[in-house]
Amino acid sequence: MDPHQILELARALGAERAEIYQTSSFGRSANFEANRLKQVETGDEQGTALRVWCAGRPGLAVAHGPVDARLLAEKAIAISTFSKSEEADLASEGVAVESPLFVPTPIEQLIAWGEETIALVRERYPEILNSCTFTEEVGTVEIVNSAGLELCYQSFSRGGFLGAEWVRGEDFLQIYDGETVLETLSPSAIAAPVLQRLEWARKNSPSPKRSVPVLFTSKAVEVLLGTVTAALNGRQVLQQASPWSQLRGETVLSPLITLAQAPQLPPYITPFDDEGTRTMPLEFCTRGVLETFYADRRTARQLGLPYTGNGLRGGLGSYPQPGLFN
Template identity: 30%
Template sequence: MSCSRATCSRRSTASTTSPVTSAGTRWAAAAARAASFRSPSRKGRRTCASRKPSSGATSRMIDGLLELARRRLEQGGGADALERRVERTSVAFEWGRLKAAGVTEEAGVNLRVLHRGRVGVAGTTNVGAENVGAGDAGAQHAALLLDRALASAELGEELALAFPSRAKLPRVTTHVQRTADASLARLIEIGQFLLERLTREGCQVNVAIERDVSDTRVANTAGAEGAYRSTGVAVSADVWRIAGDDVLAIGDAIESTDLPSEDALEGVVRSITSRLDHALRIVAPPEGALPVVFTPAGLSAVLLPVTQGLSGKAVLQGISPLATRVGQRVFDECFSLTDDPLAPGRTASRPLDDECVPSRGTGLVERGVVQRFIYDLETAARATTASTGHGKRGIFGKPVPGYTNLILGESGDGRRETWRELGGGLLKGINDGLLVDDLIGVGQGNVIGGAFSHPVALAYRIERGEIAGRVKDAAVAGNVYELLKRIAGLGNDARWTGSRFTPSLLLEGVAVARR
């Protein structure tokens, strides 16, 4: 085979916008049910009708913070700040019925200072209008936050941190207006569509939809700044089948900056029903060193050690097996890995990172050869290199290196997202093997070393090039760095799973054992 992201929360009532569908009465009824729903944990919260978060007040706080920092920091010091405001609309169906529907808001500011050669950080979610304006209350609040950051710097490590200057930012679409404008009824409609298509006798269906509209702004005392608005929709569904002591759960999820098309939703349906149909028959697991196909959903155990090893933080800590391998062929030549923060339509895309560094694509591995590691400003300063634009920060704590959109494949084409046959065309020619779709315990233990051993959560036996049935009580084991030296094939089913674009991967010599 050829290798070819104090919180302020607000409760929403149902939108009064009438969904425009051929089944308008049905969706109106669903919206009415959403309006009547009240979660006990959210009683007394204000209603929220806005779907357009405003960052103007918080931006004034950032400007005031940085101006205050310029006046108070000694020569050679500096500061940067990030503000983020997110409005999240959530809809949940459990066991086929509407269970929850509402809106929450989160907002906060993170401030980092370089003072007397040491770094300190402080954060706050107390960003109400009275605390971020130009009045005395706003000035006092900014001064308190700066005081906390300076106190943190007194205990911080020494670091020659340099804040980036103003630079031109790349163009990338992160916001789709129809996503931001979508009513609660429209989101319920999406969930109802999946419920109807996935319902079958003897099974229970859960569906969740989340729509985020966020505003992000980051700036520093060196003059760099950037702001962007983003939207995101995540849709997930899972089907449960309980028969005696056999509990089967199969799910799938899609996410994008735009509302899902009907084709995309049908892809979720096909993905779940295909795997469910194959899983109804239970067969004995194979044993031995066997060819194993890891689906895009099942690749986490294989890719996690690699992505951890490609972090500049791990290199500085001395725990990355790849630390001394830049320029060397470590993997099969059909293995290429890119991180692309400019990928169109993806929720992790952005024009700059959380430290004012402009975004750009980063080739990590090219045709099996390790090219570079990812760095934020701090790890880059410690490694005496430049940031790769991978700084990520929350409201509390300092920035850390983090990936955006990981793309596996030499072409780097992360645009296509379609459901194709299970296994991506890699099953033909496998006389006896395994197809792994989900594993238990991924991320536990000494992941970065490359060794893994996990029980299967969802896997299928392959016999004579076809799926024979689902296996239970089996486990797979191996070492990622050894297995990825000999990749037997890349599937034709590349798709997005979260912020990762990958095809199925066929690896030979994976240890398969019965439990």
């Protein structure tokens, strides 16, 4: 349904401010197990979230698939009666958006890529059992609000993921790797890191009986940064739950570390957040020095921070909250 009609109906029923957040997605995948094609899957989803403010109180209602506009608006308004009053801070500044050109990949091509990837591994290690998934996903986000904002962006990605299981006597090895790209997937590029690790595992070696250095590869960064990203969360800072709440301008990490977000970095290009705010390149820590925090519009306003496009939803039924991307 046209989001403008939903907005008009919500206003007619008593909403002072309103926002429509609509998403649609389509995906397909070819899935292999034990070196053979197991199944081909396709799926599509559509959803609409209506956020309203009545007497200064927010309400949120969600519909999946076809939308009954009146029922959706009535639910959102009814829910607002149970909320605490807050300022309605809706984005109004337009964002220049250029969706990338999307050319669908036939499911036969996804299957062919999977078969080729497995063949590359079995050519050198015929005894290994491989699992493999090749996917393509396309999604559209549209945001329209009563402040005059109208945004729409379509994104897509392709992914290839390979898992190898090697049983050798009493030894058992599992290896997983993959990549997500905007361009055409390369079976050889996906198989290469798995083949490299299999080569390293050809010969068993005894553990050294001495102190050895511990190396953290790029794969470990996401896990290790969990505590850091929690400390940078503006909501945590506002609640004084972050150990860095009062440390802006001070050194909190190694001078070797700079943490930043890059909205235009493929494959997860993000021109605006889930509130319709333009996303901004931003350094949170520069050479170990704490510069700023990430926040949604409401949290940023309370902390006196600029709007940087870090208001993300955990799902259609969630209010925007501080979030990170890229």
